[in-house]
Amino acid sequence: MILSPLMSTSTLLASTGGAEGEAAAKILAVAVTLATVAIFVSAQILGEIAVRIGLPAVLGELIAGFIIGVSGVHLVMLGNGGQVADWAVMVVQLISGGDSATIRDIFAGPVRILIDDYAQIGVGVLLFKIGLEADLKELIKVGPQAASVAVAGVVLPFVAGFWGLTLLFQLGTIPAIFGGAALTATSIGITSRIMQDMGVLNTKEGQIILGAAVLDDILGIAILAVAVGIAEYGTVEIANVLGIIVSATLFVLGAIALNQVFGPRYINFLDKLNNPYSILVGAIVFLFLMATVAQTIGLEAILGCFAAGIVLGDTKATHALEQACEPLVALFATIFFVSIGAKTDLSVLNLANPESRDGLVIALFLTVVAIAGKLAAGYFVFTRDRVDRLAIGTGMIPRGEVGLVFAGLGAATGALSGSVNVAIVLMVIATTFVAPPLLRWVFTNQHKQLEIAP
Amino acid sequence: MILSPLMSTSTLLASTGGAEGEAAAKILAVAVTLATVAIFVSAQILGEIAVRIGLPAVLGELIAGFIIGVSGVHLVMLGNGGQVADWAVMVVQLISGGDSATIRDIFAGPVRILIDDYAQIGVGVLLFKIGLEADLKELIKVGPQAASVAVAGVVLPFVAGFWGLTLLFQLGTIPAIFGGAALTATSIGITSRIMQDMGVLNTKEGQIILGAAVLDDILGIAILAVAVGIAEYGTVEIANVLGIIVSATLFVLGAIALNQVFGPRYINFLDKLNNPYSILVGAIVFLFLMATVAQTIGLEAILGCFAAGIVLGDTKATHALEQACEPLVALFATIFFVSIGAKTDLSVLNLANPESRDGLVIALFLTVVAIAGKLAAGYFVFTRDRVDRLAIGTGMIPRGEVGLVFAGLGAATGALSGSVNVAIVLMVIATTFVAPPLLRWVFTNQHKQLEIAP
Numbered sequence: 042m043i044l045s046p047l048m049s050t051s052t053l054l055a056s057t058g059g060a061e062g063e064a065a066a067k068i069l070a071v072a073v074t075l076a077t078v079a080i081f082v083s084a085q086i087l088g089e090i091a092v093r094i095g096l097p098a099v100l101g102e103l104i105a106g107f108i109i110g111v112s113g114v115h116l117v118m119l120g121n122g123g124q125v126a127d128w129a130v131m132v133v134q135l136i137s138g139g140d141s142a143t144i145r146d147i148f149a150g151p152v153r154i155l156i157d158d159y160a161q162i163g164v165g166v167l168l169f170k171i172g173l174e175a176d177l178k179e180l181i182k183v184g185p186q187a188a189s190v191a192v193a194g195v196v197l198p199f200v201a202g203f204w205g206l207t208l209l210f211q212l213g214t215i216p217a218i219f220g221g222a223a224l225t226a227t228s229i230g231i232t233s234r235i236m237q238d239m240g241v242l243n244t245k246e247g248q249i250i251l252g253a254a255v256l257d258d259i260l261g262i263a264i265l266a267v268a269v270g271i272a273e274y275g276t277v278e279i280a281n282v283l284g285i286i287v288s289a290t291l292f293v294l295g296a297i298a299l300n301q302v303f304g305p306r307y308i309n310f311l312d313k314l315n316n317p318y319s320i321l322v323g324a325i326v327f328l329f330l331m332a333t334v335a336q337t338i339g340l341e342a343i344l345g346c347f348a349a350g351i352v353l354g355d356t357k358a359t360h361a362l363e364q365a366c367e368p369l370v371a372l373f374a375t376i377f378f379v380s381i382g383a384k385t386d387l388s389v390l391n392l393a394n395p396e397s398r399d400g401l402v403i404a405l406f407l408t409v410v411a412i413a414g415k416l417a418a419g420y421f422v423f424t425r426d427r428v429d430r431l432a433i434g435t436g437m438i439p440r441g442e443v444g445l446v447f448a449g450l451g452a453a454t455g456a457l458s459g460s461v462n463v464a465i466v467l468m469v470i471a472t473t474f475v476a477p478p479l480l481r482w483v484f485t486n487q488h489k490q491l492e493i494a495p
Numbered sequence: 496m497i498l499s500p501l502m503s504t505s506t507l508l509a510s511t512g513g514a515e516g517e518a519a520a521k522i523l524a525v526a527v528t529l530a531t532v533a534i535f536v537s538a539q540i541l542g543e544i545a546v547r548i549g550l551p552a553v554l555g556e557l558i559a560g561f562i563i564g565v566s567g568v569h570l571v572m573l574g575n576g577g578q579v580a581d582w583a584v585m586v587v588q589l590i591s592g593g594d595s596a597t598i599r600d601i602f603a604g605p606v607r608i609l610i611d612d613y614a615q616i617g618v619g620v621l622l623f624k625i626g627l628e629a630d631l632k633e634l635i636k637v638g639p640q641a642a643s644v645a646v647a648g649v650v651l652p653f654v655a656g657f658w659g660l661t662l663l664f665q666l667g668t669i670p671a672i673f674g675g676a677a678l679t680a681t682s683i684g685i686t687s688r689i690m691q692d693m694g695v696l697n698t699k700e701g702q703i704i705l706g707a708a709v710l711d712d713i714l715g716i717a718i719l720a721v722a723v724g725i726a727e728y729g730t731v732e733i734a735n736v737l738g739i740i741v742s743a744t745l746f747v748l749g750a751i752a753l754n755q756v757f758g759p760r761y762i763n764f765l766d767k768l769n770n771p772y773s774i775l776v777g778a779i780v781f782l783f784l785m786a787t788v789a790q791t792i793g794l795e796a797i798l799g800c801f802a803a804g805i806v807l808g809d810t811k812a813t814h815a816l817e818q819a820c821e822p823l824v825a826l827f828a829t830i831f832f833v834s835i836g837a838k839t840d841l842s843v844l845n846l847a848n849p850e851s852r853d854g855l856v857i858a859l860f861l862t863v864v865a866i867a868g869k870l871a872a873g874y875f876v877f878t879r880d881r882v883d884r885l886a887i888g889t890g891m892i893p894r895g896e897v898g899l900v901f902a903g904l905g906a907a908t909g910a911l912s913g914s915v916n917v918a919i920v921l922m923v924i925a926t927t928f929v930a931p932p933l934l935r936w937v938f939t940n941q942h943k944q945l946e947i948a949p
Binding site for chain 2: 089093136154315329449
């Protein structure tokens with residue numbers, strides 16, 4: 042979904058088993074191997090460096106993406122019309138033969154689709170695993186608190202962003218709505234990965250952040266529907282927006298209900314089958330179905346994966362499923378985080394370009410609002426208990442890929458000028474990159490009593 | 496390589512993040528979900544039925560492929576110009592929207608590429624795991640015996656097939672060479688899967704079969720080079736054929752040597768890194784490199800995966816790696832076995848077609864030679880020890896995807912007539928489907944003392 046693929050609709054070149062098809066298949070195999078090896082090796086090296094200088098590994102993986110992606114050596118995640126680096130073409134040619142035009146096409150088409158798909162598998166299984174591990178009782182208990190954080194974390198940045206963009210920067214209503222809307226997102230993938238790496242996902246703060254991020258996704262699609270409706274038709278279909286909110290809420294409540302009535306029975310059924318892997322395969326089938334339902338409603342697919350994990354949590358197979366997910370996460374989620382970096386175009390930082398200069402000023406404003414708004418939201422936690430409000434606000438900071446969807450859709454509707462688009466992208470980059478070290482710092486400083494995993 | 500993809504080289508449709516790209520991405524997500532769920536569910540059901548009536552699960556998975564593939568409901572692994580079923584288009588349309596032409600293109604292009612790729616990952620990791628588990632000392636010890644079986648299993652079927660095709664069926668030299676060559680292959684994937692399911696892979700017979708299948712692959716590429724050379728140029732480049740055999744032999748010997756000098760050191764290096772998954776990621780990177788080297792030499796990529804497993808076997812990380820491979824095998828190798836069935840076009844069995852009728856007679860002959868030749872090869876085991884020669888011969892019977900490559904290349908060079916091509920495909924189907932129950936029967940009847948896994 043979010044990792045939009047380069048899709049092709051042409052006539053099909055290769056014939057099954059024919060010599061031409063064999064040649065193309067060999068090029069594809071070598072090209073995707075080169076891309077995957079580059080992702081793994083760069084992620085290992087940069088992740089290792091990050092950990093050694095005291096930063097979260099995921100930051101190293103994002104930077105690894107800068108190096109091998111569109112901002113670096115042009116090997117993976119090439120954007121629209123992007124060209125793969127000449128050296129990569131030569132390496133593939135050396136091993137598999139083939140003319141360079143075909144190799145370029147294969148990199149821009151099939152390889153991009155495959156790497157995108159691996160990334161989707163990675164973040165899907167990651168969220169499934171987090172759903173499995175989530176303490177549902179605790180999550181329900183912190184529900185009202187998570188809701189208050191989510192609402193505050195959507196309202197505060199949106200209002201501050203909208204007013205600032207219209208008053209300070211004299212933008213029109215529609216671009217200001219998109220700019221404000223992009224500020225409301227929270228990247229559930231990045232936040233939960235960092236918390237998991239630190240072993241704080243199952244703290245009270247961790248569960249509030251997780252719950253708020255899920256609710257944020259629901260509020261986000263509602264805002265997106267409003268923004269696109271205004272930009273394209275000048276009006277808002279209240280019924281439509283309400284429909285989205287109701288169906289999304291039903292989806293989340295449905296997952297909670299299914300955990301009781303369906304999860305254990307489904308596992309028992311799978312357990313009776315003779316295939317030793319029935320439970321894993323059956324769980325993945327269920328994950329696919331939930332992801333499809335989520336997408337049909339308009340939610341992110343990964344929210345469906347998380348819900349599938351919630352449903353199958355707390356059964357006799359939960360632990361085995363968690364362990365089975367680990368190798369999948371280790372391989373495929375790494376591809377997801379590297380690909381976020383790889384897709385980020387740092388050329389928007391080019392100060393020789395007037396749009397970039399204008400964008401930079403707006404970006405500075407958006408970033409301040411983005412960080413301050415979510416930090417402030419942390420103090421809206423509706424509880425008398427002692428919780429770390431600063432940690433909760435910090436956990437909501439990274440916009441990640443969700444913010445980029447807002448920018449992308451805004452640009453697609455024609456509502457955003459070049460400089461506003463640049464500003465949103467820069468804000469997303471800044472919040473995504475500032476959050477991991479900040480979150481780590483907050484959790485280690487405020488929770489000295491916690492055993493922090495290295 | 497073998498699972499030849501449908502590749503497209505057209506201009507690219509979708510723009511990153513744009514509304515059109517989002518729509519196409521959503522269609523792709525839904526379509527690939529539908530295909531994958533169909534593969535998993537049909538494999539579970541047919542696998543379960545197979546086991547309950549006493550047949551190996553893999554046979555159920557192959558038949559599941561018949562049902563959902565080109566011979567059945569036309570959902571996955573559509574061949575050249577193949578059209579996805581109308582109901583599948585409607586299901587996708589219902590969930591994701593989009594026009595039916597786009598959905599058809601996405602099924603025939605990106606979905607096919609993705610499923611093919613999953614299958615490759617599956618068989619690659621399966622062979623890697625088998626390499627990890629292989630007892631290298633035993634494998635070296637049975638080397639001469641495996642070599643005698645492999646050579647006899649190549650020479651006997653080739654000679655018998657060649658003479659029969661030229662004398663009985665009056666075929667020309669070149670088609671007879673291709674027909675004979677197709678008889679020499681052994682499907683290492685299917686054979687090892689069945690033996691692993693039965694828990695007999697690490698018996699002496701299992702290791703001889705494994706070693707012979709590896710050597711068969713080397714002899715196979717040499718024969719393929721000879722056959723293609725004769726068909727295309729009318730001559731054989733002896734230097735070329737010798738070069739292939741020498742480099743392939745060096746590759747296998749190199750893997751054995753690397754097991755001593757490189758494997759443990761590489762694992763120790765990876766173990767020092769901070770990423771808890773360094774060993775798995777590093778092992779997969781090594782697997783990719785070995786697969787690429789194998790392909791460069793002309794061997795099957797999966798032989799490189801097997802060699803990577805051999806190199807990293809017998810280290811302190813071997814057991815952890817085996818366990819990490821299990822979920823990957825459970826998910827992706829299932830896709831491999833279903834896709835073999837899905838790609839098999841049973842319409843060649845159509846008796847209304849004269850080519851099919853002619854082909855059927857030749858197929859009958861080829862199948863008898865294929866089975867008898869490999870069974871006889873089992874009796875060429877060069878040993879005085881008590882080994883089950885019938886079991887060894889039976890293990891060499893399935894031609895699987897390797898035999899189809901011969902047929903495909905023969906058709907591509909124009910050397911094979913329609914009926915001979917049909918005959919080879921039928922022989923491959925027959926040997927692939929007869930082998931699993933036969934192998935199970937031989938091992939259970941001859942080795943009552945073995946604990947056979949259900």
